[in-house]
Amino acid sequence: MVKAEQIVKYFGRFCALDHVDLHVPKGAVYGLVGPNGAGKSTMIRHIMGIYRPFLGRVLIDGEPVYEHEAVKRNIAYIPDELFYFAQANTMEMKRFYAGLYPQFDEKMFEQLREFFPSIDTRRRIRKLSKGMQKQVLFWLSLCCNPRLMVLDEPIDGLDPVMRRQLWNLILEQVRVREMTVLISSHNLRELEDVCDYVGMMHQGRLLLEHSLCELQQNISKVQVAFAEGTFLPPKELKVLHLSNLGRVYTLILKGDPKQAVEKLQKLNPLLVDVLPLSLEEIFIYELGGADYAVKDILF
Amino acid sequence: MQSKTSYFSKAIFCKNMTRFWPLWGAYFLICMIKLPLRLFYALKIRDLEPGVVLEEYRLSQLENVVNTALHPLLLFLFAAIAAIAVFSYLYQQKSCHMLHAFPVCRETLFFTNALSGICFLTIPQAAAFLTGIFVCFFRHMTQLEYLMHYLVLSVGMAFFAFALAVCMVMIAGNMVAAAVFDLIANFLFVGCQTVVSELLVLMSYGMDEVPESFGVFLSPYYYLSTLFPDLFQIGWSETDLSKAYVAVTVYFMAALLLFALSMLVYRRKHLETAGDVLTVSGLKPVFRWGAAFCAGCLVTICGQFWLVGDYFSGKNLLLLLILMLLGSGITFFLAEMLLQKKFFVFCRKKLLEWGIGAAIFCGFLIGVDFNVFGFETWLPKEEDLEMVFVSGIYPIRVEEEDFSQVLQIHENLIENKTELQRYFQKYQDNCRKTTLKLVYTMKDGRVQTRSYQIPVEDYYLAKEDYAFNLLTELSDCPEYYLRYHFTEAYEAITFVDGSLDVLRQEKYLEGISLDQEQCRQIYAAFRKDIEEGNYKIYDYALCDQSADRVYYNTLSLTYHVPRGSGYVFYGGVGEATEAETLQAAAISLTTDCEHTLQILKELGILESEKNLITQEEADYLYDEELPAATVYH
Numbered sequence: 052m053v054k055a056e057q058i059v060k061y062f063g064r065f066c067a068l069d070h071v072d073l074h075v076p077k078g079a080v081y082g083l084v085g086p087n088g089a090g091k092s093t094m095i096r097h098i099m100g101i102y103r104p105f106l107g108r109v110l111i112d113g114e115p116v117y118e119h120e121a122v123k124r125n126i127a128y129i130p131d132e133l134f135y136f137a138q139a140n141t142m143e144m145k146r147f148y149a150g151l152y153p154q155f156d157e158k159m160f161e162q163l164r165e166f167f168p169s170i171d172t173r174r175r176i177r178k179l180s181k182g183m184q185k186q187v188l189f190w191l192s193l194c195c196n197p198r199l200m201v202l203d204e205p206i207d208g209l210d211p212v213m214r215r216q217l218w219n220l221i222l223e224q225v226r227v228r229e230m231t232v233l234i235s236s237h238n239l240r241e242l243e244d245v246c247d248y249v250g251m252m253h254q255g256r257l258l259l260e261h262s263l264c265e266l267q268q269n270i271s272k273v274q275v276a277f278a279e280g281t282f283l284p285p286k287e288l289k290v291l292h293l294s295n296l297g298r299v300y301t302l303i304l305k306g307d308p309k310q311a312v313e314k315l316q317k318l319n320p321l322l323v324d325v326l327p328l329s330l331e332e333i334f335i336y337e338l339g340g341a342d343y344a345v346k347d348i349l350f
Numbered sequence: 351m352q353s354k355t356s357y358f359s360k361a362i363f364c365k366n367m368t369r370f371w372p373l374w375g376a377y378f379l380i381c382m383i384k385l386p387l388r389l390f391y392a393l394k395i396r397d398l399e400p401g402v403v404l405e406e407y408r409l410s411q412l413e414n415v416v417n418t419a420l421h422p423l424l425l426f427l428f429a430a431i432a433a434i435a436v437f438s439y440l441y442q443q444k445s446c447h448m449l450h451a452f453p454v455c456r457e458t459l460f461f462t463n464a465l466s467g468i469c470f471l472t473i474p475q476a477a478a479f480l481t482g483i484f485v486c487f488f489r490h491m492t493q494l495e496y497l498m499h500y501l502v503l504s505v506g507m508a509f510f511a512f513a514l515a516v517c518m519v520m521i522a523g524n525m526v527a528a529a530v531f532d533l534i535a536n537f538l539f540v541g542c543q544t545v546v547s548e549l550l551v552l553m554s555y556g557m558d559e560v561p562e563s564f565g566v567f568l569s570p571y572y573y574l575s576t577l578f579p580d581l582f583q584i585g586w587s588e589t590d591l592s593k594a595y596v597a598v599t600v601y602f603m604a605a606l607l608l609f610a611l612s613m614l615v616y617r618r619k620h621l622e623t624a625g626d627v628l629t630v631s632g633l634k635p636v637f638r639w640g641a642a643f644c645a646g647c648l649v650t651i652c653g654q655f656w657l658v659g660d661y662f663s664g665k666n667l668l669l670l671l672i673l674m675l676l677g678s679g680i681t682f683f684l685a686e687m688l689l690q691k692k693f694f695v696f697c698r699k700k701l702l703e704w705g706i707g708a709a710i711f712c713g714f715l716i717g718v719d720f721n722v723f724g725f726e727t728w729l730p731k732e733e734d735l736e737m738v739f740v741s742g743i744y745p746i747r748v749e750e751e752d753f754s755q756v757l758q759i760h761e762n763l764i765e766n767k768t769e770l771q772r773y774f775q776k777y778q779d780n781c782r783k784t785t786l787k788l789v790y791t792m793k794d795g796r797v798q799t800r801s802y803q804i805p806v807e808d809y810y811l812a813k814e815d816y817a818f819n820l821l822t823e824l825s826d827c828p829e830y831y832l833r834y835h836f837t838e839a840y841e842a843i844t845f846v847d848g849s850l851d852v853l854r855q856e857k858y859l860e861g862i863s864l865d866q867e868q869c870r871q872i873y874a875a876f877r878k879d880i881e882e883g884n885y886k887i888y889d890y891a892l893c894d895q896s897a898d899r900v901y902y903n904t905l906s907l908t909y910h911v912p913r914g915s916g917y918v919f920y921g922g923v924g925e926a927t928e929a930e931t932l933q934a935a936a937i938s939l940t941t942d943c944e945h946t947l948q949i950l951k952e953l954g955i956l957e958s959e960k961n962l963i964t965q966e967e968a969d970y971l972y973d974e975e976l977p978a979a980t981v982y983h
Contacts, residue, residue: 099450103620118456120454123452130447132447134444137369146361146364147361147364150360
């Protein structure tokens with residue numbers, strides 16, 4: 052659905068994106084994660100056709116998105132900083148969206164009204180709370196019936212119930228219409244629940260891009276205990292992090308966990324156990340390997 | 351919904367119309383007040399003074415209202431506001447990103463917003479025009495062509511003013527910068543010309559203000575604001591109207607180019623520049639250097655005036671260089687701070703760039719000071735001259751055979767530069783001097799002006815070829831006297847009336863009115879005096895020497911000249927328009943004007959010469975107080 056090829060972007064002399072390749076399969080929920088300043092929002096703005104890349108191109112369904120109205124009609128965008136016209140209320144913004152998106156679904160707008168009971172559609176949007184403003188944008192965006200929904204840190208400011216409700220609505224669209232979702236967020240626990248794919252950015256580069264399953268299979272936490280002596284991990288193992296508490300050693304390993312266990316078994320440990328890693332832990336260890344200053348929070 | 355081939359978005363257009371209604375509503379009200387409402391009251395039938403023809407009065411009222419309605423001030427102001435408003439989303443990152451994430455391409459956004467802005471301006475103008483027609487019918491006026499001129503000219507101007515503002519909006523990255531750029535663009539040429547000209551006047555011997563050239567057209571608001579408020583003056587001609595239409599047509603064509611340029615800039619615009627001062631990186635050096643140079647010149651000019659005085663008070667090159675470096679340096683780095691949006695911009699590269707610029711600026715100043723460009727020693731070739739105007743003792747449009755005399759005066763002044771400079775630096779505040787202005791119009795249309803101060807001291811006057819003596823020789827010419835007082839058509843004038851201040855008792859002056867026939871007879875006698883060399887105009891600098899020969903009483907003659915007659919005034923040369931066919935001469939008679947004095951006595955206006963007082967007597971009589979009230983009969 053989304054294919055970004057070798058995107059390079061400079062802001063003055065600063066390289067914001069450095070040959071980024073990104074692929075989002077159709078019908079997938081793709082989480083774009085990375086530390087602050089990694090280039091996530093810049094990448095999203097390229098995907099939305101807002102920024103013109105210095106090099107490379109972004110294709111949506113095989114068509115370049117930049118300055119392409121027909122392609123953009125199938126994309127809805129929820130930015131990190133919301134913008135509404137001054138004085139406009141929800142109904143006026145609905146008319147504006149309906150004028151721009153030919154497939155805007157008026158019926159759906161009415162149907163979704165019950166999901167947003169706290170929103171007074173006749174009240175100026177800028178007078179609503181930040182969370183409510185975000186709800187309005189979700190409401191309008193869903194009614195555009197997009198084939199791709201791009202969300203840039205969209206969940207902040209929403210209460211847990213509304214968050215769950217919105218995810219339900221989005222995932223329903225993914226299930227029913229095969230809508231593709233690209234989301235950038237720092238809330239990794241939430242992404243872990245909804246994402247099929249994850250791309251991790253750091254310093255303008257895409258460090259990794261995998262399905263969540265692959266990612267979780269590729270990095271593992273292994274606990275191993277020995278009766279006596281000092282443990283030195285075998286050189287063949289790609290150890291991202293090593294710590295110990297008494298005789299119990301905790302290893303964060305990259306690669307196939309089964310092979311790692313086999314190799315560790317040869318050292319005659321008292322115990323070898325493979326534990327699942329959360330997305331948040333993967334994020335921390337991956338970025339730790341990429342010289343990101345996470346050493347203090349590693350355990 | 352838009353079609354694939356359309357660059358118009360109904361949603362964007364409706365959004366503009368509903369969001370910005372206070373803007374077009376305000377302009378609508380202004381247009382309605384400026385034209386139909388004012389017409390409604392101006393064309394009202396009312397009692398007039400005897401002799402005033404109602405229809406002529408109402409027509410002049412109509413012309414006056416249309417003149418005022420055509421003034422471009424509010425139009426340019428609202429054009430700038432409209433352009434800034436409809437493209438306001440470009441000034442904030444979040445609005446800019448959101449609008450460009452919608453399924454509308456930049457062409458659609460541009461054309462829809464541009465159309466909205468043009469509608470904001472032209473619909474109120476069209477409404478004012480239509481309402482104006484109704485008002486005219488209601489007031490029984492049928493000269494609707496004036497309203498048509500209003501519509502066509504104001505729509506043309508609106509189109510250009512808006513296009514220029516849009517261009518500035520595209521170049522600027524924020525609202526304040528857009529407004530400032532638009533203001534600068536409307537005055538750029540005259541502004542730069544004035545600054546450079548003032549600097550040259552300050553630094554070069556004999557340099558005078560650069561006269562208005564064709565380039566003034568490049569300062570649109572300035573040009574139009576001088577063209578339009580006087581379009582339909584009394585006796586306006588088709589030529590004036592044609593000139594206005596040509597100007598508006600040219601501006602309209604320029605507007606099309608500006609729209610194309612703006613579209614190009616928008617297409618290539620990097621949206622991450624939203625909020626910056628300038629969004630086109632290629633213009634950043636122009637901005638830095640333009641601002642630095644203009645500010646450097648301004649500081650130099652102001653510093654010289656405040657600290658030293660004008661050119662003839664002397665100048666200190668080192669001081670001027672310091673002022674230029676200070677003014678341009680501070681502005682250069684201020685401009686850079688604005689561009690980079692940070693205070694610390696003093697990197698090696700910028701300091702080096704500034705050093706190169708400073709060297710160029712200083713080189714320019716030193717070059718001007720040492721006359722490298724030859725401004726001070728420039729002397730035209732006689733065969734290249736089309737017309738020469740001299741403003742000295744009195745204004746003269748010089749005849750071709752006298753061109754060499756003028757050039758001789760000019761050459762004399764150039765040769766004596768050092769001596770005259772020394773004289774003025776020593777005696778600037780306590781000397782007798784006169785000012786001479788020379789305006790050369792070349793055959794290729796160029797105009798060059800020079801201005802000099804000339805000491806009028808006995809030491810210099812003793813020299814035969816001294817500039818002032820040559821000027822006196824040139825000025826003491828019957829033909830030039832006649833032309834000065836009675837225009838170049840002095841043979842074809844018809845008198846209206848006149849007056850003479852006559853001393854009746856002690857020091858009371860009585861204004862005696864003269865009828866047409868008396869004027870004619872006085873003119874004939876005065877002309878005879880001129881032709882016989884009895885009459886002379888003395889320079890003010892020599893007033894102490896001529897005070898016993900020049901009468902204090904003023905002879906005023908009012909007359910009509912044929913339209914198009916050439917006349918001179920202290921500012922230059924003119925041609926009498928329909929409104930200027932009525933002219934007046936104010937003559938200070940001399941004691942040698944025997945024919946004039948004789949006819950005045952014969953007509954019974956004067957009993958004897960005792961009814962006239964010389965300047966010297968007046969000084970004594972009135973002792974620098976205001977003269978006693980003049981009573982006119």
